Amino acid sequence: MTLAHPALSDNQTDVDRKRKVRVVSKRRRRVENALIAYSFIAPNFLGFAVFTLGPILFAFALAFMHWDGSNPMTFAGLDNFWRLFQDKSFLDAFWNTIVYTVVSVPATLICALGLAILLNQKIFGRDFFRTALFFPYVASLVAVAVVWNMIFNPDMGLVNMVLYTIGIAPENLPGWAADRHWAMVTVILFGIWKSMGYYMVIYLAGLQGINSELYEAAGLDGANAWQKFIHVTVPQLAPTTFFVTVMLTIQSFKVFDQVYMITQGGPGTSTLVLVYHIYNEAFISWDLGYSSMIALVLFLLVLTVTVIQFRRQRED
Amino acid sequence: MRIAGRKISGGTIAVYLTVIVVTIIMLLPFAWMLSASLKLDRDVFTFPIEWIPSHPRWQNYVDIWTKIPLALFIYNTSKLTIIVTVLQLLTSSFAAYAFAKLHFPYKNTLFLGYIATIAMPWQVYMVPQFLLMREFGLNNTHLALICLQAFTAFGVFLMRQFYMSIPTELCEAARIDGMNEYQIWAKIMLPLSKPALSTLTIFTFVTTWNDFLGPMIYLTKTELKTIQIGLRMFISQYSAEYGLIMAASVVALIPVLIVFLSLQRFFVEGVASSGLKG
Numbered sequence: 001m002t003l004a005h006p007a008l009s010d011n012q013t014d015v016d017r018k019r020k021v022r023v024v025s026k027r028r029r030r031v032e033n034a035l036i037a038y039s040f041i042a043p044n045f046l047g048f049a050v051f052t053l054g055p056i057l058f059a060f061a062l063a064f065m066h067w068d069g070s071n072p073m074t075f076a077g078l079d080n081f082w083r084l085f086q087d088k089s090f091l092d093a094f095w096n097t098i099v100y101t102v103v104s105v106p107a108t109l110i111c112a113l114g115l116a117i118l119l120n121q122k123i124f125g126r127d128f129f130r131t132a133l134f135f136p137y138v139a140s141l142v143a144v145a146v147v148w149n150m151i152f153n154p155d156m157g158l159v160n161m162v163l164y165t166i167g168i169a170p171e172n173l174p175g176w177a178a179d180r181h182w183a184m185v186t187v188i189l190f191g192i193w194k195s196m197g198y199y200m201v202i203y204l205a206g207l208q209g210i211n212s213e214l215y216e217a218a219g220l221d222g223a224n225a226w227q228k229f230i231h232v233t234v235p236q237l238a239p240t241t242f243f244v245t246v247m248l249t250i251q252s253f254k255v256f257d258q259v260y261m262i263t264q265g266g267p268g269t270s271t272l273v274l275v276y277h278i279y280n281e282a283f284i285s286w287d288l289g290y291s292s293m294i295a296l297v298l299f300l301l302v303l304t305v306t307v308i309q310f311r312r313q314r315e316d
Numbered sequence: 317m318r319i320a321g322r323k324i325s326g327g328t329i330a331v332y333l334t335v336i337v338v339t340i341i342m343l344l345p346f347a348w349m350l351s352a353s354l355k356l357d358r359d360v361f362t363f364p365i366e367w368i369p370s371h372p373r374w375q376n377y378v379d380i381w382t383k384i385p386l387a388l389f390i391y392n393t394s395k396l397t398i399i400v401t402v403l404q405l406l407t408s409s410f411a412a413y414a415f416a417k418l419h420f421p422y423k424n425t426l427f428l429g430y431i432a433t434i435a436m437p438w439q440v441y442m443v444p445q446f447l448l449m450r451e452f453g454l455n456n457t458h459l460a461l462i463c464l465q466a467f468t469a470f471g472v473f474l475m476r477q478f479y480m481s482i483p484t485e486l487c488e489a490a491r492i493d494g495m496n497e498y499q500i501w502a503k504i505m506l507p508l509s510k511p512a513l514s515t516l517t518i519f520t521f522v523t524t525w526n527d528f529l530g531p532m533i534y535l536t537k538t539e540l541k542t543i544q545i546g547l548r549m550f551i552s553q554y555s556a557e558y559g560l561i562m563a564a565s566v567v568a569l570i571p572v573l574i575v576f577l578s579l580q581r582f583f584v585e586g587v588a589s590s591g592l593k594g
Contacts, residue, residue: 034421036497040414044407045426047467051445052433058444069447118335123328131580132339138522138576139346142547143565147345150352150558156361158348193342201584246435254437257528261548275439275529282443283533295440306435 062292069286080293090294092269093277096184097301100273101252104188108248109241111196116203117233130204134197141194145261148190152176180270183263187271190258195251199244206240207233242313249305253298274298346569353377353562360558376563383554386564388539389546390571396458396542397524403466404520405513412475413501417487427476430469439529446533460534465524471516478512479505514582525572543568 063080067073084090119130136144151158154175163173174182214236218228234241256275259265265272265280274294281291347367352360354372380386414420415427445464446455454460482505490500506513531542541549547568551561 033418037414037418037420037423040418040497040501041411041426044411044467044472047407047463048430048469048472051448051463051467052441052469053429055441055445055448056433056436058448059441062444115335115338118331121331123331123335129335129339130584131577133342134580134584135346135573135576136342138526138572140526140544140547140565140568140572141528142544142551143349143568144345146547146551146561146565147349147352150360151345151348153361156363158363158365161363193345197342204584250435250437254439256439260528275437278439278443279529282446288443288447291443295443298437299440302435302437302440 059292059295062289063296065289065292067288069288073289076289080290083290084293084297089269089272089280090277093272093274093294094297096270096272097253097255097274099184100188100191100255101249104191104252105245105248107188108192108196108199109244111192112199112244113203113237113241115196115200116207117229119200120204120207130201134201136194136196137198139194141257142261144194145190145258148186148193149177149262152186154178177263178267180267183267183271187255187259187262190262191252191255194258195248199248202244203237203240206237210236239313242309246306246309249309250302253302253305274301349562349565349569352558353566355559357556357558357560360562373559376559377567380560380564380567383560384546384550384564385538386543386546386567389541389543390567392458392540392546393525393542393544394571396461397521399462400465400524401517401520403462404468404471405516407467408471408516409475409506409509409513410501411472412479413497413505415472415476416479416482417484417500417505418497430472434469434473442529442533449534454534456535456537456540458535458540461527461530464530464534465520465527471520474516474519475509475512478509482508511582511585514579515585518579518582521575522572 064076064078065073066076066079115133119126119133123129152160154160154173154177157176159176160173164170174185176182176186210233214232215228218232223231254275255273256279259271259273259276263271265276274297278291278294278298281287281294285291348365351365351367351369353376354369354374355366355376356373359366359369415423449455449460449463454463486504487500490504495503526544527542528544528548531545532548535541535545538546538549547564550564554560
């Protein structure tokens with residue numbers, strides 16, 4: 001049996017060839033599929049890689065460089081890092097950012113939750129109220145900030161006029177944006193006013209996801225409204241609260257626009273915040289390395305808080 | 317809710333009262349703005365406030381168009397907003413389709429690239445981004461702002477989350493019917509993803525229209541300015557002309573108001589759903 005049966009061998013090679021063709025076509029199809037998939041991703045990913053990923057990597061490198069944007073870049077090691085501790089403006093900006101965050105995050109959250117609970121009841125004109133309360137969030141910042149400045153004008157603004165009318169002595173009237181003790185309050189109030197409606201809507205969605213049977217069961221157990229709130233609403237809303245807290249914290253750490261428009265960081269450095277300092281160091285002083293080091297601090301702040309909050313969420 | 321229904325009417329009255337008072341406070345700045353925009357500068361700060369001016373000064377609304385190139389600012393902003401929104405919707409939903417429904421090498425690595433930057437504030441890398449754009453010669457062009465805002469991780473993430481909820485069997489059935497991937501995207505996925513698309517439209521529209529720091533860094537030429545920085549420039553130039561400033565502010569708010577009111581149903585749903593999915 002040196003020679004195989006012609007028909008058999010023919011048949012054999014045929015099967016082999018078919019299998020080979022199938023393997024090749026399978027591989028070719030896989031390559032083709034990958035190419036198709038990449039063609040879907042490419043338009044977005046190229047833009048994203050060039051204009052976001054690239055600059056992010058560059059930002060980390062720049063933090064350890066000296067550069068004014070025109071002369072050659074030089075390696076700075078940790079110079080920019082040590083400089084942070086001697087920079088009074090940075091320390092003020094860091095502190096102010098923390099103060100802004102610590103005050104405005106819980107305040108906004110409580111206002112948003114309170115309003116959401118009120119609007120979650122069957123009240124007449126609910127859609128109107130919801131829309132009206134949401135509107136400040138989408139309104140142009142420049143337009144509303146200038147109104148804010150006029151309403152909070154210490155000498156002739158509406159707020160102080162009202163305070164004066166209800167009997168507060170002129171020398172006790174707050175100086176708002178012009179007073180170093182009140183400037184931060186003014187900025188925080190503006191922030192709460194502007195963003196409250198957005199988080200209220202998120203809370204409304206959360207409230208609508210709570211099973212009404214839970215309230216009925218609590219009612220059968222004799223719980224009053226407050227107990228229902230504490231034992232049903234709050235735990236059921238935990239995922240929403242988690243999301244809102246993370247969002248609000250990140251938003252607060254990167255606050256800039258409203259500060260720029262209401263107080264310009266002043267008086268003195270009383271409302272200087274981190275992003276404002278980054279902006280000044282980069283586009284006013286052209287100290288690009290140092291401004292990137294401040295940006296790195298901002299990034300680490302955001303990262304730390306996000307990680308802590310995710311950890312806590314997982315433990316719960 | 318039934319719990320509220322059973323409550324005594326005193327509680328209901330308190331709810332109404334609180335909601336109405338809060339709403340009035342929230343809308344007060346807008347009422348003040350509108351009222352001041354129809355006044356002479358010297359009447360803007362009179363107290364008690366004359367909410368509806370007895371002699372409305374409509375001239376303010378005529379003067380603003382000649383005092384500053386307001387129409388040009390609105391045109392610039394509209395142009396930027398429309399281009400950014402269209403690019404964002406197209407490229408995000410395109411990429412999201414591949415991430416949600418196709419299999420390819422390095423899929424997870426690439427997606428991780430997006431996820432890792434989603435919580436990264438733009439302010440962290442705005443300086444190197446500016447330097448890069450300057451290198452490309454894009455300083456003082458609208459193209460810089462388009463590149464900066466059109467390809468976001470948020471857009472891809474939002475669309476992908478939505479596509480994940482569409483059954484894969486639907487795509488497989490379409491493949492058997494002989495559709496290619498591009499047809500499946502265009503004829504099946506896109507029409508199904510209207511809620512996600514409107515959410516993304518709204519977010520992109522609001523962000524681009526209201527963006528301040530971006531245009532402030534990139535656009536220094538007056539003829540390129542957007543409404544936000546244009547208005548800001550006007551405010552610092554004519555800081556005492558309160559009536560005019562308010563009129564210009566009202567005009568700047570109108571486009572947002574129109575878009576918001578016509579899409580507000582989607583707005584609320586969109587915010588709510590993106591919030592839940594995180």
